[in-house]
Amino acid sequence: MIFCISFLALFFSSYTITPTSSTSLQDDFINCLHKNTNVDFSLEQTFFTPGKNVSVFNEVLESTAQNLRFLARSMPKPVFIFNPTDESHVQASIICSKKLGVHIRVRSGGHDYEGLSYVSEIEKPFIVMDLSKLRKINVNIRDNSAWVQAGATVGELYYRIAEKSKVHGFPAGLCTSLGIGGHITGGAYGSMMRKYGLGGDNVIDANIVDAKGKLLNRSSMGEDMFWAIRGGGGASFGTILAWKIKLVPVPKTVTVFTVTKTLEQDVGNKILSKWQVVADKLVEELFIRVIFNVAENNGSVIFKILYVTIWPNSDKRPSRHINWIRDMYSYMMPYVSSNPRQSYVNYRDLDLGQNMKNTKSNFKNAQVWGTNYFKGNFDRLVRIKSKVDPENFFRHEQSIPLLPVQG
Template structure:
C-alpha cells in the first residue's frame, strides 16, 4: 500500500483523485499530485493508489509504550494490526501514532484543534482517547477502519475539532477509543475551467476560500463564516455562510465525495449510490462513514462586494429596529446577508448588524433605503472590498490582515462555552425581545447570532437534503455563553443560565418539533446509551429536531450501509433493530 510522501506543513497539496468501487474490488487509477508553496508550482509526481492488501506486512518500527490496562491492550492490538496492513512509508508509520506514554506531544496534539475548552476539562481515563492516529493518505484511513472492525475499539474522526460538544475528541460513552485525526489530509485542487474544487477533509474553510481566490477573483463557495472550520465535518451538517441567501448551503453545492465505509471501501458518489450521497450532505458527521474529500461546485461572485458592521444600543432604539429586521430581513435582495450579533456591553444591550453584499456600495444603499430604512445606514458606513477580503473581515481577523492568514488553519481564540440553536417562523414581539434583554443582563458574557433566511433557501424542498429548515424559516438563532473559569461551579452556572434562556424562548420559535441545527450540537436534546448502543425511539428525541421527517430516511440508510453501527457517537443516527 504505497502512500504519498509526507510534506511539511508549509506545503499545500492539490490533488485530483477518483476511485470507483464495484461488487468485487476497488479499481485504482493514476492520481496526479501537484504541490504548492505560497502559490508557486514546485513539482509534479504520479502515484498509484492500491486497495488494502490482504497479505500481512510487518513494520520495523519501535514498540509503542502502553500501560497494561485492558483498554491499552485493545489499542496495542489495533496498532499492531494496522502496522501489518500498511507498508512502510516516509516518514515511518510509527510517527503517525501518538499515545500518552510514547509521545510528549500527545496532549498538545489532542488539544490542538479542540475549540471548546469545556470538553478538555472533562478529560479523564474514560473520556479521553487512548491514542491518536494521523493518517498520511486515504489508504491509511481504510486500513484503520478495517483493523478496528473486529475489535471492541471505537474510532472517532476529527477534521477541524469544531464539534460544539467536543465529540470528535472526547467520549461520554464507555467505549475505548482512538482518534483518527485527518489534519494531514488537507489538499485543495481548484479547477476553474469546470467551476469545481476537490477539497480533502482536513482542510479548513479558510484554506478552501484562499485557494479558490488564488485561481479566480470572481469565484467563491457558500460555506461557513469561521475560517478554521474543518471542511470534512462542516459540510456533513449543512454548512451555511454569507452567500446562503444567494446560493444556498454548502450541501446544496456538493457534486461528489470520497468516503470510507464500514468495510473499508473507498467510495465516490457513483459507487456509494444516491441514498448514501444524500445522507452525508446534511445528515451529520460520523454516522455513515469517513468523509475524505468533497467535490464542490464553485459559484460566481463579483469583483467587488460590500460589507458593514453597524451597531445600535437599547438607548438608540435597538428593540424597535430588531423587531423590524425580523419582518424585512428574509425578504431583502438575496445578494444581501444581514445578520445580527447581540451582546451585553457597558450595562446595555448592543445589536450589531453585520452584512455582506454581493455588489457595490451604491446598489446596497438602494436596497437598504427601500427595504430597511429604519436601520439608519449611510454610505460612509459601507466598505467595498474583494470577496476574499470579506472572508477575512467577517472572520473578525484584525483589520489589515492579509488573506494568507487563512492558511494558518487555526482559531484565534478558544474558550469554555455552551451553545444552543432555534429556528424562527414568526417575528418575536417587542415584549419578547425585552424578556431576552432582561435575561442577558443576568449573565456575564451572553451572546446571540440571528442569521436571516429567505432567497434561495425558500426554493429548496425540505427533503432535498437531510437539512430541512428551508421555506418558511425567517431566521436561525444561535445562543452562546462564554466563560474563562474552568471550575465545575462556573460551568454549571453558565450552562444553567443558557438553559433558562432556551426555555423562555420556546414560546417564540418553531414547534412540533422545535428545530435545532446539528452543526450546533446540543447534548441537552438527548444522547445514545453510554454503552455505545442506539435506540430508534430514544434517538428520535433529537433526530427529529435536527432533521424533521428526514430522520426516518436517515435511519433506513444507516441500517443498510452500517448495520453493525461501526460509526457511532453520542448523537449518531441509530440502526433499526
C-alpha cells in the first residue's frame, strides 16, 4: 500500500444496517468481511477492542501513534481496530463500513501531526483500519523499480533497497518510521529532492481502493486521480495499498556533516543569511538544511519552516507548549509568504480551519486551508474528488471537499 492486480467479486447492498452496540457493530463488520473476501483472517490477530482486552487495545492503538497527546483519555477512541493481513481485506472493509454506516480512519505510519488517522472529533462512531501488517517490499534492480505496500516504513524501504544495491536509492523523508503510504500522498520531500524531486515525482504506478471497494491501478484510475494522490493529501480519494516507485542512482559513498554554532558564535546571523543566498545555487548533489534548536532541544524551526515543540510524558501541561508554538507561528507572520500564507499538507494544521461533519458548507470553509496547502491546485483537487468520491466517503477534518451543489 502488490505485485499483480486481482479483482474480486465484491458486492454491497444499498441499505444501511444500524448496529445497536459496539459489540454488535464488530460482529456485523466481521460477518460482512467474511461475505466480501475469500481470504480468511484470525480474529485474535486482526481485531482489537477496548471491551475485550483494553491493555492490548491500547498497545495496538499506541503502536504507531507518533503524537501521544492524541491518546489522552479525553480524546475519542475507535470502537475497534482492524489490522488487515491481505489487500482484499481492505476492499471488504471499505464495502462493510459503507454498508454499516460507520466511519473509517486509515493508518499506515501514524505520523500525521493532527492524529487524523487514529482520532476523529467529528465522526462517531469510527473504526481504525491499521495497515501495519501490509508491509511487503519487492525491489527489482533490473528495471530500477520497487513495489512497496502502504504499511511499510520509509526505513524498511531504504533497507530493502540497500540489500539489493549500494548504488540505488529513493528520494523520500528522513524519519525512518514514516509510513510510506501516507508519506507519498503529501508529496514526500527529503534530502535528495534537489537532485531528483519529491518522492511523489518518482512514483510509476499505484494500487488504490476506491469508495466502491474497487481495486484500481494507474491505468484504471486515470491520470487525474493518479496526479491527485501524489501530493493532494491522504484519505481524500481512496485507500492506498501499494506504490510502484522508480529507484534513482546514488554514489556508493555519501558524505554527511553537521556544523553546530551557538548564537554567540554567529554574530548577526551571518550563517542563516548566507544559507538563504547560496542554498539553491549550489550543485544539486549538495543538500543543506538549517535547524534552530532551543534549550534542551525542545523545539526547532527551516525557507520551508517546520515548527515543532516536544515535551516529555512527565510534563502535565501540554497547553503551554502548544501556546508557545502558536505564538512562534504568529511572530513569524511578517517574514513568510502571504496571501495566502503557504503551508505543507504533510505538516497538517487544524488551526488553519477544518471541515464540519460532512456538510455542504465544507467547500467554502476549505477554501481557506485548501489554498494554504495547494494554492491554485485546490480547485482541480476538488473537481477530481467530486468525480471519484461523489458521496464523500473518504473524509476527515481536512479532506478535500466536494464541489458545492448548484441551484
